[in-house]
Amino acid sequence: xxxxxxxxxxxxxxxxxxxxxxxxxxxxxxxxxxxxxxxxxxxxxxxxxxxxxxxxxxxxxxxxxxxxxxxxxxxxxxxxxxxxxxxxxxxxxxxxxxxxxxxxxxxxxxxxxxxxxxxxxxxxxxxxxxxxxxxxxxxxxxxxxxxxxxxxxxxxxxxxxx
Amino acid sequence: xxxxxxxxxxxxxxxxxxxxxxxxxxxxxxxxxxxxxxxxxxxxxxxxxxxxxxxxxxxxxxxxxxxxxxxxxxxxxxxxxxxxxxxxxxxxxxxxxxxxxxxxxxxxxxxxxxxx
Numbered sequence: 456x457x458x459x460x461x462x463x464x465x466x467x468x469x470x471x472x473x474x475x476x477x478x479x480x481x482x483x484x485x486x487x488x489x490x491x492x493x494x495x496x497x498x499x500x501x502x503x504x505x506x507x508x509x510x511x512x513x514x515x516x517x518x519x520x521x522x523x524x525x526x527x528x529x530x531x532x533x534x535x536x537x538x539x540x541x542x543x544x545x546x547x548x549x550x551x552x553x554x555x556x557x558x559x560x561x562x563x564x565x566x567x568x569x570x571x572x573x574x575x576x577x578x579x580x581x582x583x584x585x586x587x588x589x590x591x592x593x594x595x596x597x598x599x600x601x602x603x604x605x606x607x608x609x610x611x612x613x614x615x616x617x
Numbered sequence: 618x619x620x621x622x623x624x625x626x627x628x629x630x631x632x633x634x635x636x637x638x639x640x641x642x643x644x645x646x647x648x649x650x651x652x653x654x655x656x657x658x659x660x661x662x663x664x665x666x667x668x669x670x671x672x673x674x675x676x677x678x679x680x681x682x683x684x685x686x687x688x689x690x691x692x693x694x695x696x697x698x699x700x701x702x703x704x705x706x707x708x709x710x711x712x713x714x715x716x717x718x719x720x721x722x723x724x725x726x727x728x729x730x731x732x733x
Contacts, residue, residue, distance in 0.1 A: 477664060482662035482687045510689070545665060616641035 461549035474545035484546065491539040497533025499604045501525040502571075509589050509597035518589070519581055556600075556617045560610035567603040570596055642733075645709035645719040652716065653678060654705040660698040662688070667731040669698055671706065671718075680706050681719045683732040691732075 459466050468474060477484050505525045508516060544551055551557050574596040585593075655673035667682035682688060698704070698718070708720035720733050 479660075479663060479687055485684070485686065616643065 459549045465503030467546040468545050468548045476543050477546035487539050487542050494532050497530050498536055501528040506597035506600045509593050554617055555612035556610045563603050563606045570599050646708050646712050652707050657700050657702045662695040679717045691730045693730040
């Protein structure tokens with residue numbers, strides 16, 4: 456590995472035992488990649504299905520029941536994707552932080568998180584009164600969520616090519 | 618908000634077309650095949666890609682190899698890349714980073730291993 460240089464925290468992170476194991480152990484890195492993929496399948500898959508319902512697909516399904524089913528799966532996915540992502544990041548943290556695809560990915564994750572927070576704290580609170588159609592603000596949040604998550608996944612893949 | 622997101626998303630896609638590729642093969646000039654023989658000055662048997670710093674008569678190249686799990690399975694153990702070993706690589710130079718080469722195959726200790 457080229458001499459690690461960069462923020463002290465990242466230099467330290469790269470030198471930790473788990474980061475070294477990620478680089479050195481023959482099958483750990485690909486195994487953690489598999490876990491990371493399973494995590495975002497759950498996180499983004501469940502979120503995308505809920506977004507589609509908000510956008511008007513499958514209107515016959517009760518929105519609140521669907522939220523109770525799907526959103527816990529999204530949270531489980533988040534709990535899987537964050538630690539596995541941190542492990543992958545730790546292996547080459549100083550190099551990764553310089554990667555424009557990785558920087559954009561972090562920004563998009565932040566935006567997706569704020570969008571979801573804004574939606575669930577605000578817009579979704581009034582869902583009981585919506586009836587069949589979802590209001591424009593909810594559709595806007597759902598479309599935004601879909602675009603942001605596609606962007607996150609695209610950046611995640613592109614960071615291996617930049 | 619929506620317009621900003623569309624913009625960010627567009628930027629994500631545009632990056633793939635414009636920025637220099639580093640680890641995928643697309644960043645390397647496959648139209649220019651180089652065969653380099655030299656001494657291993659430094660090596661890393663690590664994920665996601667192994668590498669050697671290869672000291673050749675004119676300069677030292679950073680040669681990007683394959684994931685160690687693949688090299689191990691194909692008969693290129695860590696010891697084959699020990700510092701001081703003489704190896705030959707066939708590969709393509711990076712389009713933008715001088716001195717960087719992506720190896721298609723490597724010959725070490727009389728054993729040739731495909732890396733792709």
